[in-house]
Amino acid sequence: MPTQLVSQSTPRSVQTVFGLCARLALPGTVLVALLAELALAERKFAIFGGGFGQSQTLDTAGEIAAFLIVLLVCQAAIFYGAFRLVRRLHGARADTPLFYFNFVFLGLLVWVGALVAKYQALAYFSDAMSFQIVRNLGGGSLLDALLFSMSEAGLIFLSAGGALLVYVLACRLLVRRWSSLPPAPDRTRRTARQLGLLILIAPLLLFSANRIDDTRSALARFNAIFLWSAPLQQITDFDRDGWSLFSHPIDLQPFDPARHPYALDIPGNGIDEDGFGGDLVFQEPPEIATPAIGGARPHVILIVLESARADAIGHRIDGRSITPVIDGLVARGSSAPAAYSHVGFTTFSLKSLFSGRLDPAPGAPSLVDDFLANRYEVGVFSAQAEDFGDIAAVTGMRRGRYFVDANTQREERAFSFAAEGSLYIDGRIVLREFREQLGDPAQWDTPHFLYFNFQSAHFPYFAPGTDRIVEDDPIPRGEISAANRAWLQRTYWNAIAYNDRLVGELIAELERLGVYENSLIVITADHGESLFDDGFLGHGHMLSAEQTQIPFILSAPDIPLGNPIGLADMRPIVLRAAGADIVPPTPQRVFQYLGTLDRPGKIGSVDAEGRWTVFDLNREAVRTGDGPWRRYAELANGSAERRSADRLIDRWASERWLGAIQRRERRAER
Known part of the structure; x- marks a missing residue:
């Protein structure tokens, strides 16, 4: 049937609704997916409100604005690319109701499925069931036993089956009721320009946002940022040492694989692998030998x-x-x-x-x-x-x-x-x-x-x-x-x-x-x-x-x-x-760190008066007591602050080197 006849046989109100849905399909899908992930991230990580174990929150207007702009641009670019791909796969049916439905339904299904896998949303079900029902498996009801034995994979398959049924029924309805609609206008050139612009500015925005601590921490929770960051890190890891212009911290020696953030500083080789404190001078502490306990032996x-x-x-x-x-x-x-x-x-x-x-x-x-x-x-x-x-x-x-x-x-x-x-x-x-x-x-x-x-x-x-x-x-x-x-x-x-x-x-x-x-x-x-x-x-x-x-x-x-x-x-x-x-x-100071010893966010030491010296490795800044934060690179050589920072860095490097020695010795013993 010619397109013109189809158009004449279709009520104008239906055509208007379809045109509106076609225009909203892409931005609406981006927005719904983004809101769903924001809600899960806030519930689990409290990126806005803060909560237990959460030290980095978006609590200033600048941080929030940078976070939302970068996240929206990165996510929009991914969905734009998916939109063009799905449209191409539909061939002659591009821009029809079936195409828009497939894009919205399957796009959201894949995205939400990735979120479920990431946040392990179904883990709570098996945990809640197992506590009481495990006691009934030997002689309890068959229904309880079946519920207990139903794994998270089973729940996922049931959910996927339900989604597939909804998809099939909706497709049949579309073919039956909306197949006579003419295709929506093709805006290929305009969409291509928009996609090209997003692909161009997304890396620049992401690079800039990575310089804002709280914004970077919040963005790292989101799938779109991972999908952008992973290839960008690989592309800009020029010396293939695992660090790049999009890693955190940035690799300040991008063409030297022996030098990068958190590199293990090897003592006595004349190289400052981690970029702080100079080459390590290591003095191994004495081993604590098992002593004999005498006297009353309490x-x-x-x-x-x-x-x-x-x-x-x-x-x-x-x-x-x-x-x-x-x-x-x-x-x-x-x-x-x-x-x-x-x-x-x-x-x-x-x-x-x-x-x-x-x-x-x-x-x-x-x-x-x-x-x-x-x-x-x-x-x-x-x-x-x-x-x-x-x-x-x-x-x-x-x-x-x-x-x-x-x-x-x-x-x-x-x-x-x-x-x-x-x-x-x-x-x-x-x-x-x-x-x-x-x-x-x-x-x-x-x-x-x-x-x-x-x-x-x-x-x-x-x-x-x-x-x-x-x-x-x-x-x-x-x-x-x-x-x-x-x-x-x-x-x-x-x-x-x-x-x-x-x-x-x-x-x-x-x-x-x-x-x-x-x-x-x-x-x-x-x-x-x-x-x-x-x-x-x-x-x-x-x-x-x-x-x-x-x-x-x-x-x-x-x-x-x-x-x-x-x-x-x-x-x-x-x-x-x-x-x-x-x-x-009789230690003079107690060494401390945040995170893991190999990759801490901060290292510090506290003295008998309760005064801390802290080195923030993310910002490369040092703070003593209640004094201001100062960039490590700006500390004058020979100054008291520089000596204090270098002693702290040497202690950290020595502890890491000692751990590496002990692990190597244990492996050799086995």
Whole structure:
């Protein structure tokens, strides 16, 4: 049928609607896809509002404008390209209703599918089901068993099948009702010019936005930015060392593969591989040999309180201390005036505590080896999953006789989440397992080294089973925000008070067993916690007293404690307090880092007065105390600031080189 006749037989209102839909198909698809991804990113990462563990947020008009412009341009360019490709594939049916429907439907389906895969949106379903239904698989209902066995892949296939059915039905409707419509006007030249302009300006905008820290961090969450950045990084990585003009930081030596950001500085070769501090002069620290423990050989009880900041001990609410039990240990024993974690992550912190190193290799000597070599019984009683992040493997925790953690008690976890990093069991379950396995006084003729981990103060600071000591009405997770800071803090102090109560119950059990008087109690934490008191929530994204200063308490009096002390300094101190003939080091500063040791965002050191020197590797800037940030390249050679920065950089490079040596030695031993 000729096009002119078709046009005459089609109501003008239908043609008008189709023309409008055709004009809106491309921008509408871009907008819907963008809004969907923005909503998911905000929910998961709080890029605008901020939230737990989120230190970089879009909180200025300039940052938000740069973010939205770059994201919109990059996403529009990708969808423009897809639009032209789909149009070409339709051939004679280009610009028909079928073409526009296919582009919108399939484009959004692919984009949303990528988002589901990226954010693992279906993971919550299997987690929520498995907690109760697993108990019914042996003899429960068939329906429950089928629901439990339905994997995330099954749910994806069902969703895909439903989408396919909708697609087929919609296509049939289009062919039946709208096939007589004439094609929409072809704007090939105009669209080609628009696409060419977007392809030209998108890399320039992305390069500029990468210079704005918070904007770059937010953009990195989005698929369109990844699709642009990946090829641009490959194209501009001229020396093929993995760094380019679009990496962060930028490769300032783009044609020298031996020099790039975060390159391992090899000592003594005359080359400054990472571009900071000159060639490394490395002095290997002495190995901490396992010493003999003499004398009375006390039982050693090491207690780690998750996310417990130093000022939580002795904190007063309504005129009363929230930690009366621990206060008593402080009064009778020894307490470090200033102790710090090296990094705000549990996995790295526990490895440092046990090994005495910042970056120990699996199998490196640890407190477990020390006490086993001295014929101690070793046990682990932890409210978290100690296999998470290879903690148990690196520290040798499973070499002891007793091992209880959130994985072994998985069915009693407080929350339905089953991922290792989210497993949590109540502290009283830990104490129950301790009593069941070591509740007979006859078992204590041999000295014991026991590690306890209590998780009560972990975000969201309240879980089923937690006693309500300070706060009768703990803040719900959905209400946590800076506006509810006071309520949040009382919930956190309640968690600390509950931990103190658990410590008291543990001491009471040791007294019942008749072993408390011959026990050394050691209490510390993996890191601190910001509670919006410094503008942040969580840990691991600031070098500050709130996030890194921790308690370090020993029940024995007159234990020599340096100032400051890092987690890696505690191993020899504990051994000496237990009776070993060992002289702990006396560090002048505690080294810290954000991220991983190989690729930190910042490195820093804190002195006995609590004053930080911080080097921001992303900005290549240095700050001492409360002073201003200054570009490293602008520091005068020989100046006090330059010497301080170079000492910090050398410490970082030395720790990385030491870690590389130890990993190489462990591989050679295997």
